Amino acid sequence: MTMTQAKTLTPPRIPCDLCPLRRREAFRDFSGEELQFVANFKFGEHLAEPGTTIIAEGQRHPQLYTVLAGWGFRYKILEDGRRQILNYLLPGDLAGLQGNLMSEMLHSVEALTRMSLCVFERQRLTALFRQHPSLAYDLTWIASREESMLDEHLLSIGRRTALERAAYLLAFLDHRAHVTGVFGEEGPFVLPLTQQHVADTLGLSLVHTNKTLRKLLDAGVLRWLDRGSEVLDPARLREIAGWQPTKEGRRPFI
């Protein structure tokens, strides 16, 4: 359990009007005014190496992040080290909001792959609410979307069998990656997880996770690579999971 904290805050290099997210199908664009505000809101950029901690539970954390590229995850741990992964972070996702509204962070965030993040300052958050109701609305929308993902995870962990859970997780991540356009621009069609991550997401032991994934591999719906997996048959996977993605239009980001 390494807790490397890479300090790689750099001034903004990518100006917001050239933000790579804006061009993607998945996201709605800003109005001119909004863009101007966000550009001003932006404080810097942060590069995180795989395995490094971006936000640590228990800390005061006066920054807000938007993922520009790469994969990360949020998690909590019990005192004896048992870890539960809560959700994954993909480009366009927000991190650290909870810690900006409450006094301290109640979960940690770690990079799964090399990530780049857009950094905002807490102070300016009230200005956002005062001056740009539309962005405030987006922020609430984003928080609400996170909530519905957590609802689905809870249903999954609480009530699905191990096989269904595994199928659900991979179908879910594969869908999110496709929708946000991660696969096209950033690399191969691979979910960059180890089986330990899968286990800690599903609430299963590593060994049993391995045996469960094997069933999916043997069924030919999945391929496992060194530290990641590739979904071969999304339809079958969703069928096993008993889960269908809810289609959404272009979504906001900050």
Place this chain on the structure above:
Amino acid sequence: MTMTQAKTLTPPRIPCDLCPLRRREAFRDFSGEELQFVANFKFGEHLAEPGTTIIAEGQRHPQLYTVLAGWGFRYKILEDGRRQILNYLLPGDLAGLQGNLMSEMLHSVEALTRMSLCVFERQRLTALFRQHPSLAYDLTWIASREESMLDEHLLSIGRRTALERAAYLLAFLDHRAHVTGVFGEEGPFVLPLTQQHVADTLGLSLVHTNKTLRKLLDAGVLRWLDRGSEVLDPARLREIAGWQPTKEGRRPFI
């Protein structure tokens, strides 16, 4: 699994300036301006009998609720009927936000006890964001608080043992009830759940839930009544759960 939909929308009877929540220690008060807006925002009141559905998954639902009195819960079900309770609703809590931001509700809400709710109209939500940044901020804060509760539930279901989970749930609910002042004004110090509710929250079977609760009963930390329980030793319960409430100051509500 009854799906009675009680239609008991009545015009506002309790004016907002006499709102019982405002007087409670747990909640922060409104400014004069805010109060005026909220009073205007309020559309009516809704009375829900125990066991009735307030919001159904899959529906478009253009209303927003704040719980004034009573207990409720949010849940999702799989096609074959397996049910997962996601969280509980107490006075001051918001319901239906997700369905107002997204196109349809992704979970259901049911009354646990007799409830009274304040009803708001979706249309006015944008006005709230435009005219009252402070209330918009509160809305985001509330959404974020729900998110951290779900994080804790996920950790619990995913990584705690059955006994720890049960202890956590009861400690959590007992704490929330105390903090929001439910016990003082609205009845005895009893959590109004059946063991089926506990089971569906913890992701356990009814039988195993019963046997797990028995251990807590035998240890004397808990008392079980006909359809509810009373926490006798909160400190011991938290110790078993390995959980401590995070203390928060007065919190907002809408």
Place this chain on the structure above:
DNA sequence: CGCTTGATTGATGCAAGTCAATTATGGTGG
């Protein structure tokens, strides 16, 4: 080339599910 990380597999034990029956309680209609 030895070390570390991640994946894999078999053996064994326990936690939790399922099946089934019983009790207690309150409500209801004859």
Place this chain on the structure above:
DNA sequence: CCACCATAATTGACTTGCATCAATCAAGCG
């Protein structure tokens, strides 16, 4: 008033899903 039912809680017997323990194997790397 009471037989009858429905709901909630309870308990024992049996089965199974998942955890734990313990090796092994493959690949990348200093």
